[in-house]
Amino acid sequence: SAVISQKPSRDICQRGTSLTIQCQVDSQVTMMFWYRQQPGQSLTLIATANQGSEATYESGFVIDKFPISRPNLTFSTLTVSNMSPEDSSIYLCSVEGGISYEQYFGPGTRLTVT
Amino acid sequence: RKEVEQDPGPFNVPEGATVAFNCTYSNSASQSFFWYRQDCRKEPKLLMSVYSSGNEDGRFTAQLNRASQYISLLIRDSKLSDSATYLCVVIQTGANNLFFGTGTRLTVIP
Numbered sequence: 001s002a003v004i005s006q007k008p009s010r011d012i013c014q015r016g017t018s019l020t021i022q023c024q025v026d027s028q029v030t031m032m033f034w035y036r037q038q039p040g041q042s043l044t045l046i047a048t049a050n051q052g053s054e055a056t057y058e059s060g061f062v063i064d065k066f067p068i069s070r071p072n073l074t075f076s077t078l079t080v081s082n083m084s085p086e087d088s089s090i091y092l093c094s095v096e097g098g099i100s101y102e103q104y105f106g107p108g109t110r111l112t113v114t
Numbered sequence: 115r116k117e118v119e120q121d122p123g124p125f126n127v128p129e130g131a132t133v134a135f136n137c138t139y140s141n142s143a144s145q146s147f148f149w150y151r152q153d154c155r156k157e158p159k160l161l162m163s164v165y166s167s168g169n170e171d172g173r174f175t176a177q178l179n180r181a182s183q184y185i186s187l188l189i190r191d192s193k194l195s196d197s198a199t200y201l202c203v204v205i206q207t208g209a210n211n212l213f214f215g216t217g218t219r220l221t222v223i224p
Contacts, residue, residue: 042201044214104160107156108156
């Protein structure tokens with residue numbers, strides 16, 4: 001499976017500010033995914049990021065709030081914009097692993113908005 | 115209706131016990147099925163894929179029942195290190211994202 005790293009691992013931010021989360025993979029992958037896991041909840045997909053095209057957002061998530069970059073096949077960023085306390089969550093990136101479409105996750109970024 | 119539903123537990127079992135989790139999914143066109151394990155404050159990690167014929171990996175056995183649209187995970191001879199949240203995950207045909215259950219919390223007690 002791929003080795004995935006995320007930066008930062010955690011942050012505490014003030015409302016109204018923005019945070020950019022980085023995801024780095026040790027091999028080239030076509031698709032990268034960004035998820036959110038709110039406290040006590042399961043994972044919810046935010047968007048799918050393909051290199052060379054616009055990210056595809058799931059219902060309830062918009063590009064203005066969660067802009068995504070995918071400049072190459074090993075890297076992606078997710079920005080959480082104009083943050084509010086409701087954005088406090090763990091944000092995880094993932095990549096597809098194999099022929100059965102299983103995914104492997106980065107260690108996550110724990111965001112607290114005050 | 116949720117795509118994937120699990121009993122949230124918690125399941126508290128003694129060491130050495132056998133414990134089973136079930137998960138149901140709503141879309142009959144679902145194609146791929148997995149169990150993930152998530153430790154506290156960690157990312158989900160793939161535990162095992164679930165095949166139509168069922169599959170076993172050491173103390174862990176996964177079963178798929180397409181007719182009833184449920185997936186099961188059986189853990190035999192529970193260890194303290196098995197304490198975690200177990201997530202049922204389903205991929206629908208043609209989709210490239212995973213639908214997660216809310217997870218079942220297991221605590222193995224000495």
